[in-house]
Amino acid sequence: MATEITMPQMGFDMTEGTVANWLKALGDPVKKGEPIAEIETDKTTIQIEAFGSGVLSEIRVAAGTKVPVGSVIGVIGAPGEAPGTAAAPAAKPAAAPAQAGGQVTPVARRMAEELGVDLSTVSGTGREGAITKADIEAAAKRAATPAPATGRIVASPAAKSVAAAAGVDLRAVKGSGPEGRIMKADVEAVAPAAPRPAAVAAAAAPSAALPAAVPAAPLATVGDQRKPLSKMRQIIATRTQQSKVNAPHFYITVATEMDAALALRGQVNESLKAEGIKVSVNDLVVRAVALALRKFPSMNASFAGDAIDYHGAIHVGNAVALESGLITVTVRDADAKSLKQIAVEMAGLVSRAKSGKMLPGDAGGQTFSISNLGMYGVENFVAIINGPDAGILAVAAAQPEAVVRDGQIVIRSIMRMTLSGDHRVTDGAQGAEFVNEIKRLLENPWGLVL
Incomplete structure (x- = not known):
């Protein structure tokens, strides 16, 4: 079958x-x-x-x-089944190059436009000399940038097409794809700012629903540079601006004592050492957030115009920093997973995201998000909601601070967390209860491993 x-x-x-x-x-x-x-x-x-x-x-x-x-x-x-001929037609005598109005299959014509192949230079091998997609693919390969004598350039066809159109030497481009493969976004990031194809300029234009951008100030000094936005940067710019414009944010910050959680983490990691598994502070936060979302379904929701969608599943997204920008990887059904399972899954998600080898289901589809900058020593910050989520939790570093307990000054590891909530979906009181439940779970961490 x-x-x-x-x-x-x-x-x-x-x-x-x-x-x-x-x-x-x-x-x-x-x-x-x-x-x-x-x-x-x-x-x-x-x-x-x-x-x-x-x-x-x-x-x-x-x-x-x-x-x-x-x-x-x-x-x-099925095993043993002969390959189909639709994608790889049998070789036929070469036909004359296509004349204006010559027979070209719709798929081949679309592919030629996308790859920048001149149809008049292509010989058709299809029925009655028709140009097929296999002919276009072969022509694109012939026109691809030749590899230098020092080694083979590994680049996607889309990247080669953009490079050819923009006059970019692929030998000077650092690839961000698997095994250093040069992707389209890599070429766009280094392509000259002008002139740009109309299609690319249109893609970079902000949504009509957003306020017009203020024109950039002219370059002031000789050392200034202006680089066009990569495709990823365009997406991030558009979505964060849309979120700030469309979603009325409110913010709630709590200070959490992490001493007990850090001690528990040390014990758990010691018990998992033989398996090569390490639980991070972020894994503890993911587990706490998932359990809190179960208790406060108003935060596991999204705005839907004239309605609010309350999600049955709890999928916790985590922002991962890449050289080219950000991507959100998702722990699905996080409330049903143990701390150990979350640790293993998060390690795999982050590794695949950073190596450019993500799998379907790794990204997107989150019902709530976490942005953790604790590893950078950040004391406190606020995050922009990753729409259409009802909120996002900004997690800072756990740092020693002097606090008063029972009339005595003592040192505790304090981690500040700030909830950004969408006022269209939930309110400050609900948000405060939610973020304080996360705080309670982290300060009494045995509930995270039971």
Whole structure:
């Protein structure tokens, strides 16, 4: 039985993705769970796994092609099944280059536009000399930037296309993809600021619902530089601005004594040493937040225009800093997972995010988020809500402070947490109860391991 390979949805707001690279060739054997293709999104590159075993019988979407979420990009057939011919037509005598108005399949025409291939230079090998997507893919490969004598340049087709259009030397670009692969966003980050293609300029324009941006001041000195926003930076800028404009934020800060939690963490890590598992302070916070969300469902919600959506599942998102920006990885059903499970899952999520090898389901879909800057020694900060969540918790560093207990001055490890709440969904009193429940759980941490 054939298994379709579809473009995955990596987050609630992802509508399309690019097939960056096929990890299997047409006709190759495939095992269930084996990485089969790399998908490039606005924020990262992920590897998608095969959901069945057999052979890669069809490649319906060529590398470098952007398609909507849910589109079938390939097919896994039964073992021994002959590869399909749709994606790889049998070689035919070369036809003359296409004349204006010549026969070109719709898929090939769209691919040519996306890859910047001149149809008049392509010889069709399809029926009656028609140009197929395989012809376009071959032409794009021929036109790709040649590798220098010192080594092979590894770049996605989309990155090569943008580099060619912008006049960027790929040898000078640092790749952020798997194994240093140069992605489209890497090229956009170093491309000259002007002129830019109209499509890119339009994508960078702010939403019509947002106030017009103030024009940038002219460069003042010789040492100043102006660099165009990368695609990830554009997305972050748009979404954070939308959140601040559309969601009326309120803020509540509590100071939490972390001495007991830190002591418990040390004991837990000692018991898990043989398994190579380490529980972080953030893992404790994730567990506490998940349990608090179970008790306060008004915070596990999102604004829906004329209604409020209360979510049945508790998915805790965690902001992860990358060289190119931020991405939110998600611990799903966090309230049903033990502290040990959360620690293992978070370690895998962060590792894959930083290496550019994320899997479907790793990012997005959160019902509440955490932004932790404690590792940078930050004493206190506020975070912008990651819409459409009802709130986000900003977690600072645990630092020794003098406090008064029973009339005596003592030293305690104090960690400040600030809740940013969406006033359209919840109110200050509910937010205060919620963040104080997180504080209570962390100050009485045995409830986190039971």
